[in-house]
Amino acid sequence: MDKVKVVAKTLLLTMVLLVVATLPLQIAIIITSLISMFDVSHITLYQPLAFALGLMGEGFVLFVLRQEFKGDKARLQQVMPFDQKGALIRYGTGYVLGTITFALLWGIAVLGKAFRVTVTWENSAWLFFVLFLVGFGIQGMVEEVIFRGYLQGKLTKELSQSKAILISALAFAVAHLGNGGISFLGFLNLTFFGVLMSLFRIYTGDLWLAGAFHSAWNFAEGPLFGTPVSGIVGTNVVLGSQSVAAHPLLNGGNFGIEASLLTFGGFILLIAFTYYLGQNYAKKSNRIEKII
Template structure:
C-alpha cells in the first residue's frame, strides 16, 4: 500500500509532460542540492518525532518493549522505502498539486488553510480520530505548507513526512494516525491514564502534548519565514 503511492507522481508527470510550467507549480522540486535538501528534511522529521516520543515516554505515556529480531531487517528496509514513497506521495498530492492549484487563485493564507483542512480530512476515517487529532493534523499540514511555499520545493517536506511516519511506526512502534504501527524495533504500548501524552488509539499525533509541540514549531517556522523576508528586503534595498 505504501509503495503503491508512487503511482501518483508518475501519473502527474505523464499528465503534465507537455506543460512544464504547470508541472513546476504542482510538483516543485529544486534541481540543486537535492540530496542535501532531502537529508535535511529527513533528519528534521526523525528528530522531531523522536523528541516528541522521548517526552511522552519520560512522563510514562508509553510502556516500551524491545521487539527487535535480526529477521526484521528486510521488513525494516521495505518499510523505510515504503514510508519514503508514502510521505512524498502525500506531500505531492496536498502540498504539491492542491496547494499549487489553490495558490494560483487564492492568497497563500487561504491556500494553506484549505489544503491543511483537506489533509486533516483525509484521516477522518482512521481509527481513534478525535478533535485533538484533527487539529494536530491540520497544524502539521499548515507547517508543511508554509515550508513548501517559502522554499518553493517539496524535497524537505516530503522527506520530513516520510521520516516522521517511519520513526513513528516501524522504529518506535507507535500507531501511525490510528493505523497499525508495523513495529519492528520497539513497541510502545500507550498508558490508558495518559492519553493526553500518547493520543490513545490514534497514536501520539492525537495527543495534547504533540499538538502543543506543533504549535511551538508553527511559531518557529513563522519567525523563520519573517526573518527570511526581512533579509531579502534588506538585500534588495542594498542593491538599488
C-alpha cells in the same frame, strides 16, 4: 463564483488522486486477508509485507501527475516543485528534522510514563525495516505532492497563500477522518501538521524538505518507535510502544501521539519558529506577502 467552482473542482480531483494513491494499499490488504484465511500461521509475515508494498504502490500517483503535466513545465513545477539544486541537503535536513522531532515528543511521553516500551527487533526483521523505510519514504512524499503540491499549488493561483495553506491543511486532516481512533485533537494536530508542511513548501520553494519530514515522521512513528501511525497499527519493527490508558494527553490514545496535547504544543512551536525564519531569512520571492 468562478473561484468557488475552481476550488471545488480542485478539491474533488485531489480526493480522486488520494483514492488512486491508496488503492494499491487497499488491494494489498484485501489479498492479505484472503491469504490469511488459508494460511493463518504466516499472517505475521503477510500483513507487514502487504502494508509496505502497498505504501510503495502509492508512487503510481507521481507517474500519473508527471504524465498529465509533462507537456507544460510551468504547470508541472506548480504541482510537483522539485528543484534539483541542493535537493540532497534539503531532503536530508527534512529527514533528520522529522526523526528528531518525533523522537523528542515520544521521549517526553515515555518520561511521563505514557508508553510501555518493549524491544521487538529480531535479526530477521531487516527485510521489513528496509521495505518500510522505502514504503514510508514514498508515501510521505506522495501525500506532500497531493496536498502541498497539487492542491496548494493550484489554489495559490486562485486564492491568497494563506487561504491556500488553510484549505490544503484542512483537506489533509479530513482525509484522515476514516482512520481508527481519530479525535478532535488528532484532527486539529493533523491540520497544524499540514500548515507546517505548507510553510516548508513556500519558504524552500519546493517539496524536498516537506516530503522528507513527512516520511521520516511516519517511519519514526511506526517502524522505529512502534506507535500507531495516524491510527494504523502493526508497523513496529525496532520498538513497540503500548499506550497507557491513564495518559491520553501524552500518548494520544488509539490514534497515536499525533492526537496528543504534547504534539499540539510541539507543532505550534514549530509553526511559529518556521514562520519567523521564513519571513526573515527565506528568499523574498518565497515569503508570505499577506495573512488574509
